[in-house]
Amino acid sequence: MSSRRRRLLRSLLPFVLLTLGSAYALASWNWCGRWTERPPVVLGQARAEGAWRAGAAKVPLKPPYPVVVAGYAPPRPEASQADPAPQARAVVLAAGDVKVGLVSLELLLVPDELVAAVRQRTAGLGLRGVVVTATHSHSSFGGYDARWVSQLAGTGRFREDALEAAVAGACEALRQAAARLTEVSLEVGESKDPVLVRSRAGGEIPDGALTRAVLRGAEGPVAELLVFAAHPTVVPRQRAVVDPDWPGRLSQLREEKGGVVLVLQGTVGNVSVSYGQGEGAALALSFAQAVSGLAERAVPVPVAGSTRLGFARVEVALPRPDASRLVPSYSRAAGDNFLCASASRTAEVGALALGPLELLLLPGEPTVGVGALLAPRTGATRVLGLADGYVGYVETPEKVRTNEGEGRRQYFGPTLLERLGSGAELAARAAGFTP
Structure with a gap:
């Protein structure tokens, strides 16, 4: 490499470092802001027999x-x-x-x-x-x-x-x-x-x-x-x-x-x-x-003696996205911003009762452990995923905190299940699930 080219590269180095530093600072800025926490809200419900x-x-x-x-x-x-x-x-x-x-x-x-x-x-x-x-x-x-x-x-x-x-x-x-x-x-x-x-x-x-x-x-x-x-x-x-x-x-x-x-x-x-x-x-x-x-x-x-049809959907406020388990610590803020740009601030949880069949509807991929917690909490006979939206994996709070199971891939922190669970309880009651 010629001395002239070396001098040119040395002169450009501060600008390159400044550009990279500025880009890192910009990506690390808190673009997410504050995410409002509020109780779940019933968006629609209906019950009938016949x-x-x-x-x-x-x-x-x-x-x-x-x-x-x-x-x-x-x-x-x-x-x-x-x-x-x-x-x-x-x-x-x-x-x-x-x-x-x-x-x-x-x-x-x-x-x-x-x-x-x-x-x-x-x-x-x-x-x-x-x-x-x-x-x-x-x-x-x-x-x-x-x-x-x-x-x-x-x-x-x-x-x-x-x-x-x-x-x-x-x-x-x-x-x-x-x-x-x-x-x-x-x-x-x-x-x-x-x-x-x-x-x-x-x-x-x-x-x-x-x-x-x-x-x-x-x-x-x-x-x-x-x-x-x-x-x-x-x-x-x-x-x-x-x-x-x-x-x-x-x-x-x-x-x-x-x-x-x-x-x-x-x-x-x-x-x-x-x-x-x-x-x-x-x-x-x-x-x-x-x-x-x-x-x-x-x-x-x-099925005899149970001709009910019940349905409810409930909106829940999602917690702020959390990339701490998905990216290295030095890029945590940038990871949070990336998830925030892709995430809705609300999600929908549903419940469908067809005779004795009581189906809880979640907008993501609930794990077996999550199903074991939500079924007795809501009275659901089965917990379904991939319904009415997608928030990614839904793992138990313990596994999210310890970075185990699907907690390693969850887009939100350990409070996600509690937010969805509160909505699920409300949806189950509105749809007429058996306590």
């Missing part, structure tokens, strides 16, 4: 190909086809003059913007409540979440047309389901196989429980709700094909018997590493077949 009616539909989602395959950190492949195609599946439940819509999308998650758009566009259907859930398929399409942290961590670069594809599919499924209401009976069954699932991140061990609710009409099943928890990460992350993983295959298998089948994620577990043979799509099908067999063993029993 003969049940239900309608169901499924509609293919039409991603704007080529589209990013979501579910993992970069680099992400782009897909120009799907195999099998991701779906939107909906059921509209009715009793008396109360109608509630439930739509399940074969996507990684459902952000607030998506949920709000679906509710706005289906306002004319006369639904007292609309619940939007995701199957959490890690190999479906992305691009529909505008939040920075989601774009970086899972869904890829935001595209309006990707969001529109998800919203349009959900709305059309709800419209078709609402137009097909017919009298139904309710049947509920449960079964369990711990071999199918394992714990995530060293947390509590899932019990492999499956809840099966069948809404049966005069000509056969109208809809089937399957509550089961196992991360859909079976399909390889670098496969350049949109794929709904095992939940999509499970719904297809069950629908051969009639009706529309919605797969709802419970408190999180992983597909067992000791289960099944093969890999990728073949293993996803094999796992779906095993869960379908588990559903068959959950022999549904007709």
Whole structure:
């Protein structure tokens, strides 16, 4: 290197250091500000008793190909086809003059913007409540979440047309389901196989429980709700094909018997590493077949004497985001700012009562430990995740404080569960859960 170039570099060094220092100071400034703490607020509630009616539909989602395959950190492949195609599946439940819509999308998650758009566009259907859930398929399409942290961590670069594809599919499924209401009976069954699932991140061990609710009409099943928890990460992350993983295959298998089948994620577990043979799509099908067999063993029993339908949704104030477990200490403030820019200051917790089935709805990924705390606290028979928004993992306060389990990945501090839990209690009471 010539002496002239060395002198030039030495002269530029102070400016470079000043620029870096200024950038660090700017990123470390407290852009989050103060986050208001307030009691939870009921946003909507409805209760009714009487003969049940239900309608169901499924509609293919039409991603704007080529589209990013979501579910993992970069680099992400782009897909120009799907195999099998991701779906939107909906059921509209009715009793008396109360109608509630439930739509399940074969996507990684459902952000607030998506949920709000679906509710706005289906306002004319006369639904007292609309619940939007995701199957959490890690190999479906992305691009529909505008939040920075989601774009970086899972869904890829935001595209309006990707969001529109998800919203349009959900709305059309709800419209078709609402137009097909017919009298139904309710049947509920449960079964369990711990071999199918394992714990995530060293947390509590899932019990492999499956809840099966069948809404049966005069000509056969109208809809089937399957509550089961196992991360859909079976399909390889670098496969350049949109794929709904095992939940999509499970719904297809069950629908051969009639009706529309919605797969709802419970408190999180992983597909067992000791289960099944093969890999990728073949293993996803094999796992779906095993869960379908588990559903068959959950022999549904007709529900007699309980014809209630209850629904409530509650808004809670979220705690300030906390990146202390996610980034090095020297970049803590910058990490907090990044999370703040991606986080809503509120979240929604819901409750749905269908006869004896009382479902608590959380906007994230509650762990097994969280479910064990919230179920007795609210009276819920099952705790569901990935519903009506996404706040990331929800772990017990103890594990967040000690940086264990999914606490290592939680976007908020240890007070998150208490905020959501207070809202859950209020939602459960408003929906008429049995104490």
